[in-house]
Amino acid sequence: MKTTAGARDRRLRIALLVDRFGNRFGGAEAYGVELMRVLGKRHDVAVVARDFDSDLPFEYLPVRFPGWLPSWMRVLYFAWRADRLTRGRFDIVHSHMNGWAGEIQVMHVTPVRYNRVTRVKPLHRVTAWLSPRLATYLLLEKLRVRRTPRRRVVAVSGLIMDQLHRSYGEQLQVDIIAPGVKLPPPDRDGRRAATRARLGWDAHTIGCLLVARNPLRKGLPALLDALAQLPPHYTLLVVGADASTRERVRAAGPVAGRVTLIDPTPDVAQYFDAADIYAHPTLNDSYGMAPLEAMSHGLPVVVSSPVYCGFAQYLTDGQDAFILQDPRNGAQLAQALERLGSDPQLRASLKTRGLEIAREQSWETVASRYEALYEKVLRERN
Structure with a gap:
């Protein structure tokens, strides 16, 4: 040869x-x-x-x-x-x-x-x-x-x-x-509006997203705890829901009404486009492709520390993303989500940096x- x-x-x-x-x-x-x-x-x-x-x-x-x-x-x-x-x-x-x-x-x-x-x-x-x-x-x-x-x-x-x-x-x-990561096409405003309308989200809704094949291992319990501590206009969308996910959400009490569950689907891009924040309080990810994909769609990211998520070792807390030291701590997660949800300038800053990281990958x-x-x-x- x-x-x-x-x-x-x-x-x-x-x-x-x-x-x-x-x-x-x-x-x-x-x-x-x-x-x-x-x-x-x-x-x-x-x-x-x-x-x-x-x-x-x-x-x-x-x-x-x-x-x-x-x-x-x-x-x-x-x-x-x-x-x-x-x-x-x-x-x-x-x-x-x-x-x-x-x-x-x-x-x-x-x-x-x-x-x-x-x-x-x-x-x-x-x-x-x-x-x-x-x-x-x-x-x-x-x-x-x-x-x-x-x-x-x-x-x-x-x-x-x-x-x-x-x-x-x-x-x-x-x-x-x-x-x-595969960079999405730049003009997606129409799809964002259509998907948010289908989800029942208005202009004031802060949509938090989790995409996972096993949501319970990727931080769903902490997200439900955090959601209970956040104002009512914060909602959670989980893509990849299975039977155990649905059972866990049903047991969450009143907060379950602010959670939307989507079955596993290859077309997750529409949900990245619709969301405002991507939350990934995973308990075990050797890397973590979903947060990187979220960055490619212009979402600010909250992610577990490098102890739990390999991708986090390439990120600087507060500059590239919000990094959770304890992803099981619902209060810490709620604080990060509220800061992002109430500060459009901060979201824009993390969005810009996240897009730079995605282009490099x-x-x-x-x-x-x-x-x-x-x-x-x-x-x-x-």
Whole structure:
């Protein structure tokens, strides 16, 4: 294989390994979709997944297994099948899954070893290795990060990189490539007005938004507490509501009347356009793509500290966003929301800075960084 041209200048065959491919499945899955949307303009892309829900014209290589199989067996089978489907067929195998297949290994979540071995007492470590389920996860993760000349481990945030180093040692080479964002079209005033009217919001309403696949883990309880402490013209819109979300809101008492719940949908842009503030008091996000997407739509953001949200480590409190030291503290959250809601100048300042951050994180920039990694892998292979 010739190496005179860079990865961006020649057409590569790329296989993406991902559990589910589609924007409606959540943040990590959307990362793969948007990245491959850009790379697919310059390269040939195939997707290895158990579910595919996209209009992108990629080859789909499905991985099927019986639903009754335990989760750890499904993960093991996926790793084996993905290796069989891709070996020798592609220039680059770009994996978002635990397993041994793939030159590019993208880590989206806290490492299993960090949670089950690094941070626990010695007896719990032994217990982890005695469990077939945990032992499988630990082994597949170890195979994923093992050092070879053709492999690159990528963390989506500094938080994940730190956890990897604490779990596998500082000698593990890790690149950080944060998620990107797709900038919306500039003229959206008409859509904003139409969506607000449909939600029953008037000109005085301060619409607070949370977009999450699991709202309870992304801070819904704290938001309900905060809403109870705010004036009546503050409302909450939750996009991605499931059964447990609806049950929690029903139990919130009178404040439930100020909450609007929307089922999971791939078309969340209309709700970003309609809102006034984006609130993300998450309890566990390795990065947090939703706050970045909110910034791209011109929303001021309230977000958990870097202890809880990897994206926050790139932000300055009060300048780029409001950062919560304790995302479970409803009073602290209410104070931040009220400051933003009552100060249009402050909202405008955070909006300007947020748009600057979003422009710096376009998916084109992210794709170029991956192409540079691809080129290193291809050079070392030759």
